[in-house]
Amino acid sequence: MTEQGVLRASIVVTFLVATFGIVFGLLSGSFSIAFDGVYSLADAGMTTVALGVSHLIVQSAKRDALSGKLRNRFTMGFWHLEPIVLGLNGTILIIVAIYALINALLSIQGGGRELEFGFAIAYAATTLLICLVMAAIDWRANRAIQSDFLKLDIHSWVMSGAISGALLVAFAIGYGVEDTMLEWISPYIDPVALAVISAAIIPIPIGTVRQAVADMLLLTPPDLKEQVDGVAKETVARHGFLGYRAYVAKVGRAKQIEIYFIVARDGPARRLEEWDRIRDEIGEAIGDESHNRWLTIAFTTDREWAE
Incomplete structure (x- = not known):
C-alpha cells in the first residue's frame, strides 16, 4: 500500500465520520459531537492538501512525470511544501480546539444544555471503533513507508479516537444518572466533556508545528x-x-x-x-x-x- 493510497482511504473515511458527527450532533443536541465532526472535517481538508503535496513530491522524482512548466517553476523540488502543510494542519487543529474550549466554558456558565444520551452513546461507540481501525491500518502501512504525513494522520485518528472514547464515558455517565438524585449534572455532561477534551488535545499538535517551523527555518539536525x-x-x-x-x-x-x-x-x-x-x-x-x-x-x- 502506498502513502497516497492510505491518505486517500483516510480522507474518504474522515469525511464520512465528519458528516456522521455533524448529523448526530444536531440530532442529540450535543455541541461536543458537532465539534468532533467539525474537527474531523478540518482534518480531512488538510489531509487532502497533504495528499496533493505527497503526489507532487513523488512525481517530481520521476523523469517526465511533471509538466515542463511545473518542473521549470520548481527546479528545487517540492519538499519545502511538506513542512508548510504540516505546520498549517497542526495550527488549524489547535485553533479549532481552542474555539471549542471557549464555547464549552461559555456553555457551562450558561447552565449547560439538555442532551439525548441514546443518540450520543451510539455515535461515540461507532466513531471510536472506526478511529481505532483506521489508526491500526495507518500504523501498519507506515512501518514500511515511514511518512511524516502518515504519522500525522495516525496522530489525528488517535486524537479522534481519544475524543470519542472520552465522549463515550461521559455520555454513559450522563445516561446512568438520569432519573436519579444526580440528574442535575446531566446538562453539564456535554460542555464539561468538551472542555476537558479540547484542553487535552490542544498541546498534541504543538510538536508537529514546532518540527515544521524548524524545517521551514532550515535548522540543522x-x-x-x-x-x-x-x-x-x-x-x-x-x-x-x-x-x-x-x-x-x-x-x-x-x-x-x-x-x-x-x-x-x-x-x-x-x-x-x-x-x-x-x-x-x-x-x-x-x-x-x-x-x-x-x-x-x-x-x-x-x-x-x-x-
Missing part, C-alpha cells in the same frame, strides 16, 4: 550534521585535503546536504572520473541514497567558495 561531519573528516584525512565546510538541513522528508572540500593549490592533478569516484564514496558513506536526498559535493582551492 544535530544527528545528521554529526554524521556528515564524520564522513567529511574521514575523506579529508584519506585524500589529504586541507579541510571542508558542510551545510545540512532537513526539509520535510528531504535531507539537503552540501559539502565543500578545500584542496591544495599545488596538489596532484586528478582526472574528472577520479573526482567522481570520491563523490561516490562520500555518497555511499552518508547513505540514504534516494530521491529524498539532495547531495552536493564540490572541490575548490579557494576557501571563500566554501564559506
Whole structure:
C-alpha cells in the first residue's frame, strides 16, 4: 500500500465520520459531537492538501512525470511544501480546539444544555471503533513507508479516537444518572466533556508545528550534521585535503546536504572520473541514497567558495 493510497482511504473515511458527527450532533443536541465532526472535517481538508503535496513530491522524482512548466517553476523540488502543510494542519487543529474550549466554558456558565444520551452513546461507540481501525491500518502501512504525513494522520485518528472514547464515558455517565438524585449534572455532561477534551488535545499538535517551523527555518539536525561531519573528516584525512565546510538541513522528508572540500593549490592533478569516484564514496558513506536526498559535493582551492 502506498502513502497516497492510505491518505486517500483516510480522507474518504474522515469525511464520512465528519458528516456522521455533524448529523448526530444536531440530532442529540450535543455541541461536543458537532465539534468532533467539525474537527474531523478540518482534518480531512488538510489531509487532502497533504495528499496533493505527497503526489507532487513523488512525481517530481520521476523523469517526465511533471509538466515542463511545473518542473521549470520548481527546479528545487517540492519538499519545502511538506513542512508548510504540516505546520498549517497542526495550527488549524489547535485553533479549532481552542474555539471549542471557549464555547464549552461559555456553555457551562450558561447552565449547560439538555442532551439525548441514546443518540450520543451510539455515535461515540461507532466513531471510536472506526478511529481505532483506521489508526491500526495507518500504523501498519507506515512501518514500511515511514511518512511524516502518515504519522500525522495516525496522530489525528488517535486524537479522534481519544475524543470519542472520552465522549463515550461521559455520555454513559450522563445516561446512568438520569432519573436519579444526580440528574442535575446531566446538562453539564456535554460542555464539561468538551472542555476537558479540547484542553487535552490542544498541546498534541504543538510538536508537529514546532518540527515544521524548524524545517521551514532550515535548522540543522544535530544527528545528521554529526554524521556528515564524520564522513567529511574521514575523506579529508584519506585524500589529504586541507579541510571542508558542510551545510545540512532537513526539509520535510528531504535531507539537503552540501559539502565543500578545500584542496591544495599545488596538489596532484586528478582526472574528472577520479573526482567522481570520491563523490561516490562520500555518497555511499552518508547513505540514504534516494530521491529524498539532495547531495552536493564540490572541490575548490579557494576557501571563500566554501564559506
